[in-house]
Amino acid sequence: xxxxxxxxxxxxxxxxxxxxxxxxxxxxxxxxxxxxxxxxxxxxxxxxxxxxxxxxxxxx
Amino acid sequence: xxxxxxxxxxxxxxxxxxxxxxxxxxxxxxxxxxxxxxxxxxxxxxxxxxxxxxxxxxxxxxxxxxxxxxxxxxxxxxxxxxxxxxxxxxxxxxxxxxxxxxxxxxxxxxxxxxxxxxxxxxxxxxxxxxxxxxxxxxxxxxxxxxxxxxxxxxxxxxxxxxxxxxxxxxxxxxxxxxxxxxxxxxxxxxxxxxxxxxxxxxxxxxxxxxxxxxxxxxxxxxxxxxxxxxxxxxxxxxxxxxxxxxxxxxxxxxxxxxxxxxxxxxxxxxxxxxxxxxxxxxxxxxxxxxxxxxxxxxxxxxxxxxxxxxxxxxxxxxxxxxxxxxxxxxxxxxxxxxxxxxxxxxxxxxxxxxxxxxxxxxxxxxxxxxxxxxxxxxxxxxxxxxxxxxxxxxxxxxxxxxxxxxxxxxxxxxxxxxxxxxxxxxxxxxxxx
Numbered sequence: 001x002x003x004x005x006x007x008x009x010x011x012x013x014x015x016x017x018x019x020x021x022x023x024x025x026x027x028x029x030x031x032x033x034x035x036x037x038x039x040x041x042x043x044x045x046x047x048x049x050x051x052x053x054x055x056x057x058x059x060x
Numbered sequence: 061x062x063x064x065x066x067x068x069x070x071x072x073x074x075x076x077x078x079x080x081x082x083x084x085x086x087x088x089x090x091x092x093x094x095x096x097x098x099x100x101x102x103x104x105x106x107x108x109x110x111x112x113x114x115x116x117x118x119x120x121x122x123x124x125x126x127x128x129x130x131x132x133x134x135x136x137x138x139x140x141x142x143x144x145x146x147x148x149x150x151x152x153x154x155x156x157x158x159x160x161x162x163x164x165x166x167x168x169x170x171x172x173x174x175x176x177x178x179x180x181x182x183x184x185x186x187x188x189x190x191x192x193x194x195x196x197x198x199x200x201x202x203x204x205x206x207x208x209x210x211x212x213x214x215x216x217x218x219x220x221x222x223x224x225x226x227x228x229x230x231x232x233x234x235x236x237x238x239x240x241x242x243x244x245x246x247x248x249x250x251x252x253x254x255x256x257x258x259x260x261x262x263x264x265x266x267x268x269x270x271x272x273x274x275x276x277x278x279x280x281x282x283x284x285x286x287x288x289x290x291x292x293x294x295x296x297x298x299x300x301x302x303x304x305x306x307x308x309x310x311x312x313x314x315x316x317x318x319x320x321x322x323x324x325x326x327x328x329x330x331x332x333x334x335x336x337x338x339x340x341x342x343x344x345x346x347x348x349x350x351x352x353x354x355x356x357x358x359x360x361x362x363x364x365x366x367x368x369x370x371x372x373x374x375x376x377x378x379x380x381x382x383x384x385x386x387x388x389x390x391x392x393x394x395x396x397x398x399x400x401x402x403x404x405x406x407x408x409x410x411x412x413x414x415x416x417x418x419x420x421x422x423x424x425x426x427x428x429x430x431x432x433x434x435x436x437x438x439x440x441x442x443x444x445x446x447x448x449x450x451x452x453x454x455x456x457x458x459x460x461x462x463x464x465x466x467x468x469x470x471x472x473x474x475x476x477x478x479x480x481x482x483x484x485x486x487x488x489x490x491x492x493x
Contacts, residue, residue: 001482004484025432025435030428
């Protein structure tokens, strides 16, 4: 087992933080399927126009 | 094969049709929500050891340090699920009516930009950079696209690999333009005297678990062969970028070409066969032997044009078939583009990829149970476990991959320069608590 060297010091107890949002696995695993019509991508802007070898037109 | 610390970085794009210039940015909102959630650890890090941050208009997630290609798949998929959960929270809490937020794991976004998906491999400083990487790794990186390409529609054409299509040159330090097959960024996040973090930017964002595993298995193996000085006889390429540009637009394996310095023309399949034979000499475990066999079957299948069978594990093939099926009775470029993008949605309820996975059309490497565990916990065999352990015990003032500043009554700096270290050195551990 690999070990990382550190300098020894006394410890201070960790403060407990309140978290507002709890992860819900049920939302993302096997959530069921919706109709294709629900996919509403804007096709006009989806057409990607790049030139080969240009590394992308990465606008910010 | 040796254990090799590795990871991936993905820039995910979130898209909402109703999101105008006055609307909220779902990328920043998702990060705010993540930091308020029980998955948050400290700073930009989350409990499973990964790091989530805002980068050039995207939600970027870097996996924690993992020690092998199989764990890489599990923790990369955990990242997808975390973002998908945030997307659904935003849909429920912050949109009105039936407005949907879409999240994509691909390399070209609906707003017309390209963005990255990067691999990182911890490699020895003893291998001369970039010379030996150009000679020994470039033939691999420029030909692996035949089984690691994600497929996409660019400039009205179906291409095997969007990132290969956009690559400009052999070597470059750039990540946003003029990108190279070998990237020279040198941020080791570790003891720089011993390790380099090889930053591979020529790979695609992949949905298919087997494709992700094979990409990391073969690339890790090639790096080990380089460290063992076992690739002296590697084929010398004459024009890797030009070959990449040709092959990326060619779906027929019989028309793929790689020009060698001796004037001969071979196939990328031949180049991958060279590496396959070399990898055979270093595999040790049953799992590695199975991966090698899978690679062999994949290369043979491409040579024999078994495209339907290979689509189970080659994403550019499966995406192509998915587009064909989706556009069956209503062909046209709009429907093709729609299907191409919808394939990469990470939400299982709309994603074409996940629909095909549910139907058993694609193979898997990991399980939902393993992914669920990986959402909450780091792997136990890398520095990610030590970092989590220290964060659980101390109040954190500052955190990065290889550095923690903790408040233990004073201000204490802990360097984590060994990405393989899972514990503090014994003589110090007691004092650290």
